[in-house]
Amino acid sequence: RLALLALEEVGIADLADRFPDEMSGGQQQRVAIPRAIVGERRLILADEPTGNLGRDNAEQVFELLRRLHLLEGRTSIIVTHNEELARRCDRVLRLSPAGRQLDVREI
Numbered sequence: 001r002l003a004l005l006a007l008e009e010v011g012i013a014d015l016a017d018r019f020p021d022e023m024s025g026g027q028q029q030r031v032a033i034p035r036a037i038v039g040e041r042r043l044i045l046a047d048e049p050t051g052n053l054g055r056d057n058a059e060q061v062f063e064l065l066r067r068l069h070l071l072e073g074r075t076s077i078i079v080t081h082n083e084e085l086a087r088r089c090d091r092v093l094r095l096s097p098a099g100r101q102l103d104v105r106e107i
Contacts (some may be wrong), residue, residue, distance in 0.1 A: 002036050002039075003016075003034060003035075004016055009064050010033050010057075010064060011030075011057070011060060015027055015031060029051070029052050029053060030061065032049075033046075033065075035062070037074075041105060042075060043074070043076075044076040046078045048078045048079060048081070049062075049078060049080075050103050051081075051082075055100060058085070065078070090106065091104070092106075093106070
């Protein structure tokens with residue numbers, strides 16, 4: 001039941017009975033988000049959660065992570081190359097290609 005609600009949050013409840021090889025890459029990525037949020041996890045690690053998604057689906061995923069933070073106090077650590085997405089986060093740690101911290105921005 002919780003899994004189906006989580007799938008509905010990202011608009012893919014219709015994929016509940018499909019196997020991964022029956023989905024596109026973007027659909028598989030969107031299924032990973034509900035998998036990560038089901039349960040009482042306080043920390044969500046998201047590596048390029050919007051990387052293969054179109055603008056509307058990327059927005060839907062980001063807003064879900066944002067709501068989980070605002071309403072349930074969950075923390076998301078998001079790794080992204082998307083500057084627009086990074087600007088919308090509360091705290092940004094920018095790393096060099098070598099993995100060294102370059103700067104921190106907090107809201």
